[in-house]
Amino acid sequence: MMYIFMFIASFIMNMTFLIDSFDFNAHNQHVVHLGHVAEETAAASIQFIEENDYAEGVKIFKYEQGIMQANAILATNLNADIDSVQGNWDYDSRTYTATIEPLAGNYIKDTIKYTITFFDDSNTSYPVLYQNGSFTHAIGDPTAVVIIDTGKPRYRSTFVPKNTKLGAAQTWQAR
Amino acid sequence: MKQIIILIVTIQIIFFFPLQAILDKQNHYKMTNATTIVFTHAQKARIEGRFTPEIKTKMLEELAKYFPRDEIEYTLTEIPKYRLPHYDEGEKIHFEVIVPIKKLLVLGNFWGISNEENKLGYKIDGVVSSELLPR
Numbered sequence: 652m653m654y655i656f657m658f659i660a661s662f663i664m665n666m667t668f669l670i671d672s673f674d675f676n677a678h679n680q681h682v683v684h685l686g687h688v689a690e691e692t693a694a695a696s697i698q699f700i701e702e703n704d705y706a707e708g709v710k711i712f713k714y715e716q717g718i719m720q721a722n723a724i725l726a727t728n729l730n731a732d733i734d735s736v737q738g739n740w741d742y743d744s745r746t747y748t749a750t751i752e753p754l755a756g757n758y759i760k761d762t763i764k765y766t767i768t769f770f771d772d773s774n775t776s777y778p779v780l781y782q783n784g785s786f787t788h789a790i791g792d793p794t795a796v797v798i799i800d801t802g803k804p805r806y807r808s809t810f811v812p813k814n815t816k817l818g819a820a821q822t823w824q825a826r
Numbered sequence: 827m828k829q830i831i832i833l834i835v836t837i838q839i840i841f842f843f844p845l846q847a848i849l850d851k852q853n854h855y856k857m858t859n860a861t862t863i864v865f866t867h868a869q870k871a872r873i874e875g876r877f878t879p880e881i882k883t884k885m886l887e888e889l890a891k892y893f894p895r896d897e898i899e900y901t902l903t904e905i906p907k908y909r910l911p912h913y914d915e916g917e918k919i920h921f922e923v924i925v926p927i928k929k930l931l932v933l934g935n936f937w938g939i940s941n942e943e944n945k946l947g948y949k950i951d952g953v954v955s956s957e958l959l960p961r
Binding site: 668669672673676683684694699702713719720724 | 843846847850851854857858861862865868872909911912913915918952953954955
């Protein structure tokens, strides 16, 4: 009888280890992917610049166009529903805050929250140090910073880590 | 004879857990590397406005270090996309790469899982914006 209990206990312990190890690997994989997506989203949001201002030497982003591009890039790369985007633009802080719902079959299970903050000649005297949680970036030229929060990772154990949150920044360069 | 059969089965069960943990690590390592390779080459494609034959070949060479090259499936934007002064839904570079993961579970045959059921096509797909200016 004791052997049966020992076998069951050993089986449960091993399965717990295996499942947690799998979840850890899957989460790491998600973080790497999310890093790439954050970079691409930031790059997309600085694609467009006001030509008339630029002709006068002032670099100001086309916010609305950049946000549209960023939304499209983020939704496709994170397999989320572009029609579910709910965004709020605050002109004073040049910050766009939005949420988007992941599609079925996605690693992400919670609502994705993201912010895009623009730093350009209309609101910034460089240099500026941007800080948000563990993401810190020194800004010396017109830049967009993207922070994406994909919610709780898919851990089946009770020791669920905090939300997965990553940041990326891209600086506009004249050509 | 009975004891030998029990021993063989017990050894298989005992070895399953460490071997499965190692296999999971290997698979995730390969999948993470594949993601990084594809996104790295998507950056190169952004400069050119598309996946040129050179970028495509280089990406497949890199992926072939981890996966059999002839089993990698892909669909890539190969016609130029441009960075326009305004948002255009069509001007984006798409990519979809499927790499084969040949074994998901160790001792698959022991658990009654066929080789066909025991594999996965891992898909890396996405879209990036172009940096190529129209002439």
